[in-house]
Amino acid sequence: MSIDWVDFTPRAALVGGLLIGLGAAMLLLFVGRIAGISGIVGGMLRPKRHDLGWRIAFAAGLLAAPLLYQRVTALPDIRIGVGTGTLIVAGLLVGIGTRYGGGCTSGHGVCGLARFSPRSIVATLSFMLAGFMAVFIVRHLFA
Amino acid sequence: MNIVFSFLAGLIFGLGLIVSGMANPAKVLGFLDLAGQWDPSLMLVMAGAIAVSAGAFAAAKLRKRTILGSSLLLPTRSPIDRRLVGGSLVFGIGWGLAGICPGPAIVLVGAGIPAGLIFTAAMFAGMGVFELLEKAKVRGAQAIG
Numbered sequence: 001m002s003i004d005w006v007d008f009t010p011r012a013a014l015v016g017g018l019l020i021g022l023g024a025a026m027l028l029l030f031v032g033r034i035a036g037i038s039g040i041v042g043g044m045l046r047p048k049r050h051d052l053g054w055r056i057a058f059a060a061g062l063l064a065a066p067l068l069y070q071r072v073t074a075l076p077d078i079r080i081g082v083g084t085g086t087l088i089v090a091g092l093l094v095g096i097g098t099r100y101g102g103g104c105t106s107g108h109g110v111c112g113l114a115r116f117s118p119r120s121i122v123a124t125l126s127f128m129l130a131g132f133m134a135v136f137i138v139r140h141l142f143a
Numbered sequence: 144m145n146i147v148f149s150f151l152a153g154l155i156f157g158l159g160l161i162v163s164g165m166a167n168p169a170k171v172l173g174f175l176d177l178a179g180q181w182d183p184s185l186m187l188v189m190a191g192a193i194a195v196s197a198g199a200f201a202a203a204k205l206r207k208r209t210i211l212g213s214s215l216l217l218p219t220r221s222p223i224d225r226r227l228v229g230g231s232l233v234f235g236i237g238w239g240l241a242g243i244c245p246g247p248a249i250v251l252v253g254a255g256i257p258a259g260l261i262f263t264a265a266m267f268a269g270m271g272v273f274e275l276l277e278k279a280k281v282r283g284a285q286a287i288g
Binding site for chain 1: 145146149150151154161162164165168173177179180181183185188189192193197198199200207208209211215216228233234238241245249250252254256259262263264265266267268273
């Protein structure tokens with residue numbers, strides 16, 4: 001392993017992380033819900049009474065974020081290095097996997113770890129491990 | 144009021160994803176590439192996010208209701224089982240293939256990036272498959288029962 005000092009952005013990462021935490025804190029303390037994105041949007045497919053509005057509002061906030069950002073300054077570099085086929089397969093796996101696993105990077109990786117949930121620690125280790133393996137296979141075995 | 148705060152929470156969360164670099168799939172893959180040139184930035188994203196939300200969860204444990212007076216819904220205890228581990232492994236493979244997880248996927252749609260739209264559509268399809276399988280399971284159980 002060698003560290004990529006060129007792309008390492010500690011300050012932006014930390015500031016962005018604090019904002020993510022602030023958004024999660026706000027949803028928890030004002031709305032009483034966990035900021036787990038896969039659960040929030042996945043729950044839209046199983047509509048219950050009085051349960052849809054806050055989900056749509058949160059997702060609308062996520063959608064509006066780049067629009068607000070662009071009003072102030074240009075969006076930072078966004079590079080997608082994979083083709084349509086990979087995007088579709090990856091999206092399907094992320095959709096099915098997060099629903100079976102009961103969470104994603106936000107619900108398990110941030111909120112779950114923040115409340116010391118053993119379940120979320122196991123989930124986070126699992127998806128991190130699978131993510132490392134997938135990248136290793138794609139970039140180093142089949143490269 | 145719930146709707147307003149939910150929107151603001153999503154907005155702040157989304158801005159955090161953009162600022163942190165989580166909304167850039169290439170950067171996420173740089174973090175997941177342990178064997179190559181490793182970009183540790185995402186460790187700091189997690190550290191910052193967990194530090195703030197840990198405070199919020201500690202505060203939430205002392206309360207029965209939210210600041211607005213609605214009920215606080217914390218996850219109920221559920222087991223560590225095959226669903227949790229299997230689902231998380233499947234999610235991790237998808238995450239490693241494209242470098243996109245659910246939050247950034249929605250932000251990429253907002254940014255008008257076609258790849259984000261394709262990924263998000265597939266993600267919703269995957270979630271739909273889960274719902275159908277769950278419904279079939281319930282029906283199967285009822286038929287047996």
